[in-house]
Amino acid sequence: MATKIWLGGASTTAQVDTLTVGGTVESDDVFTVTLTAEDGTTAAVTVDGTDHGGNAASVVTALLAALQASTNALYTSVAWTSPTSTTIRGTAKVAGVPFYCSVTTTEAGGGSADLQTFTRAATTANSGPSDFNTAANWSGASVPVDSDDIIFQDSVWPVLYGLRQNSLDPASVRRGESYRADVGDRVKGYQLILGSITDVFIRGSGGVFRLSGGKTNVYIEGTSSDNDAVVLQGVSTNIYISGTAVRGGIRLKANATVTNLDMHQVGPTARITVDSGNTAPTSLRMGGGRIDWAGSTITTLTQAGGYFVLDGSAAVTTANVYAGTLDDRSSGTITTLNTLGGTFTVKNNFAASQTITTINQVSGTTDLRNGLANITVTNNPTVRGGQLIADLGTTVDPKV
Numbered sequence: 001m002a003t004k005i006w007l008g009g010a011s012t013t014a015q016v017d018t019l020t021v022g023g024t025v026e027s028d029d030v031f032t033v034t035l036t037a038e039d040g041t042t043a044a045v046t047v048d049g050t051d052h053g054g055n056a057a058s059v060v061t062a063l064l065a066a067l068q069a070s071t072n073a074l075y076t077s078v079a080w081t082s083p084t085s086t087t088i089r090g091t092a093k094v095a096g097v098p099f100y101c102s103v104t105t106t107e108a109g110g111g112s113a114d115l116q117t118f119t120r121a122a123t124t125a126n127s128g129p130s131d132f133n134t135a136a137n138w139s140g141a142s143v144p145v146d147s148d149d150i151i152f153q154d155s156v157w158p159v160l161y162g163l164r165q166n167s168l169d170p171a172s173v174r175r176g177e178s179y180r181a182d183v184g185d186r187v188k189g190y191q192l193i194l195g196s197i198t199d200v201f202i203r204g205s206g207g208v209f210r211l212s213g214g215k216t217n218v219y220i221e222g223t224s225s226d227n228d229a230v231v232l233q234g235v236s237t238n239i240y241i242s243g244t245a246v247r248g249g250i251r252l253k254a255n256a257t258v259t260n261l262d263m264h265q266v267g268p269t270a271r272i273t274v275d276s277g278n279t280a281p282t283s284l285r286m287g288g289g290r291i292d293w294a295g296s297t298i299t300t301l302t303q304a305g306g307y308f309v310l311d312g313s314a315a316v317t318t319a320n321v322y323a324g325t326l327d328d329r330s331s332g333t334i335t336t337l338n339t340l341g342g343t344f345t346v347k348n349n350f351a352a353s354q355t356i357t358t359i360n361q362v363s364g365t366t367d368l369r370n371g372l373a374n375i376t377v378t379n380n381p382t383v384r385g386g387q388l389i390a391d392l393g394t395t396v397d398p399k400v
Contacts, residue, residue, distance in 0.1 A: 001171060004144040008129050008157020008181070010136035012096035015126035019088040019103055021063075024115035027054030028108035031063055031118050035074040036100040038163045040191040043072045049108060057085040064088055074099065089123070096128025098161050132162030132192070147171050158182040158207065159192060166213075169195040173211070177204035177222065184210025184231070191233055191253075202230055205245065212253075223248040225269065232256060241289075245268045252278055252295070263289055263306070275311050286324075297332070303342065310334075319344075321364065330354060339366045339386065346370050361388045 028049035036042045051062040052198065060082055067080040067088070078090045078099050092099055105118035127134050135141050137157070144150050146169045151158075153176030163184065173194070175183065184191045186208045196215035202209050203222040212233035222245035223229035229248030232239070235257045241250065247267035252258065252279035263272060263286045270289035278295030287304040294312035301308070301316050305324040310316065315332030322344040328334070331351035337344060341364040346354075353374050359366060359381035368375050368390040381388055 001147045001149065002140070002145075003149045003151060004142075005139040005151045005153065005277075006155055006159065006179075007139060008137050008138060008155045008159075010127055010129050010131070010134045012129070013124060014095040015092040015098050015122075016124035017090045017101050018101075018121045018123045019063075019090070019101075020119050020121070021056040021086050021117070022119070023056075023117040025055050025059055026107075026114075026116065027052075029054075029059075029113070029116050030108065030110075031059055032104045032106075033063065033067060034102045034104070034141035035072075035078075035166075036102070037074060038161065038185065038188070040164060040193075043070075043074050045070055045075065059087055060088055078267045090098055093127065096126065096131065096161075098126035098128070098131060098133070100164075126161075128161065129157050130160040132165065134162070143166060144170055149174065152177065152179040152183060156180045160190075161187050163190050163192050165192065165194050167195055169199055172199040172201070174196055174201040175204060176210055178206075179204055180206035182207040182209070184208065186210070186226075186228070191231060193194055203245070205247075215362045216318045220250065222246060223250065223270075228273075238262075241266060241270070241272070243267075246289070249273060251275065254278065259283075261285070263291065264289070264304075280314070288324075300327075305342075314324075323364075328354070333357065336360070337366070338362065339364050339388075341386075343367065346375055349374065358382075358389065360384075361386055365389065 018075045018368045030048045032044050034042050034044045045066045047062040052058040064082050069350045081089045083089050086242045093246045098225040103118045103120045105113045105116050148170050150170045150173045158181040189267045191210040191212040196214040198216045200215050200218045202220045205224045208226050210231040215236045218236050218239045220241045221243045225248045227249040230250045233253035233256050238260045241263040244267045247269045250272045252274045254275040257279040258281045261281045261284045266289040272291040274293045276294045279295040280298045282299045284298050285302045286306050290307040290308040292309045293314050297315040299317045303324050304322045307325050309327045310330040313332045314330045314333045318336045320338045321342045321344055328346045329348045331354050334356045336358045338360045340362045345367045347370050355376045357378045361383040363386040366388045
């Protein structure tokens with residue numbers, strides 16, 4: 001296990017790939033060039049028997065024309081030429097910005113190739129100041145490997161390329177307070193994609209930090225003030241957010257999975273946004289800031305402060321509100337609401353309907369008023385203190 005520190009700033013070299021058509025080409029053979037974006041999405045250019053004359057030279061002519069004619073951004077970022085009758089050369093138009101190319105050839109109908117060949121060779125590797133795959137960007141002049149500790153500190157160079165590191169399983173990933181750049185591409189919405197990580201530590205206020213992969217523990221103790229200062233995707237067993245240096249937005253992307261989520265003593269502008277399609281935590285605890293939750297069912301929500309928005313069709317099995325405000329805008333069921341202080345309100349709930357099965361009112365305020373008569377309380381509420389308020393005509397028969 002080694003410590004690998006991101007330096008950035010490597011010199012730029014334009015990537016060059018060479019594609020070669022060979023063997024015996026038949027008139028119905030199919031040739032495909034595929035380019036892959038940093039997030040793993042792909043775009044393909046294909047020529048088949050209707051496009052070429054059944055020999056290598058005609059395939060190259062047809063394929064070159066198709067590559068040059070493509071308006072897809074992945075293809076327009078590469079200059080396509082043909083140095084020989086059987087080869088195509090792809091050269092990155094911007095030195096330091098890589099492209100990811102693969103080639104295939106099949107028989108008509110998709111069967112395995114017989115006598116024809118189609119190969120790609122990396123003639124010149126990309127080198128650039130923001131490329132994860134450039135060895136010169138790392139301490140020790142080598143890229144991280146499994147079980148390494150990856151550190152981002154003392155650098156102003158962002159990590160924008162080489163983001164698909166799915167098979168890399170570092171021991172930890174750390175952003176220090178001295179790092180002043182982005183990890184991931186905020187413009188195109190790309191994350192740094194890693195395999196399995198034990199610990200992630202995010203500190204400091206420099207740049208955005210976008211990370212995808214399996215994470216056991218995520219500790220967020222500082223962010224920039226950006227709306228999406230930290231973006232997480234993939235499985236995160238535990239997420240701990242604390243400290244007044246956390247003052248920006250933290251987003252859990254769609255299809256993220258969290259088991260335990262804690263947010264306490266954060267800055268007043270700290271905010272978590274949870275996209276729909278997430279697997280909700282077993283335990284969510286907050287003591288400050290704001291959380292906008294549109295994910296799936298939360299097993300236990302414990303609120304000791306801050307502002308929590310339950311949105312979309314999100315549901316909660318047990319909500320314990322000790323302080324702060326729970327702003328219920330969801331159509332999902334709340335099985336048990338324990339108002340123990342603070343405020344529960346449905347004033348912004350415009351769903352067609354919502355069910356709250358059981359309300360235990362102990363302290364603070366449960367306010368069921370919104371004028372829409374869209375909230376159904378299944379069981380008679382139990383009121384021991386504080387106040388429970390409902391619209392005129394709402395059936396509320398509290399047990400005192």
